Amino acid sequence: MNNDLADVKQIMNKNIEDLLYRGDSLDKLQDLSSNLKRESAKYKKYAEKINFQMLLKKYAPVALLGFLVVFILYRFIF
Known part of the structure; x- marks a missing residue:
């Protein structure tokens, strides 16, 4: 039972680390997209x-x- 709990704990820790890494990656991606939007403007x-x-x-x-032709024609007509 302890082995199973240790395995679950290890898997959960790995999942949490992966989520934190994804969060950092998403922040970097958001910064890059903001820069891209600014540069494209x-x-x-x-x-x-x-x-x-x-x-x-x-x-x-x-x-x-x-305009010159119209001006000259206007001057000669009037």
């Missing part, structure tokens, strides 16, 4: 900025030219 903001700059590079000359 930075990346998203930077990507939006780059996309806006590319949009300006692509369409700003066309818009400026169109």
Whole structure:
């Protein structure tokens, strides 16, 4: 009977140690996911900025030219 209790005690101790290790692992995983979330927000903001700059590079000359044409036509008509 004592041998069985000793075996159960050993198994329970191992289970508790495993749970504590998992808890530490989960804490580390939570920290990593928080860092990843923060870094991905930075990346998203930077990507939006780059996309806006590319949009300006692509369409700003066309818009400026169109505005200039409309302005010149407006001056000659009125």
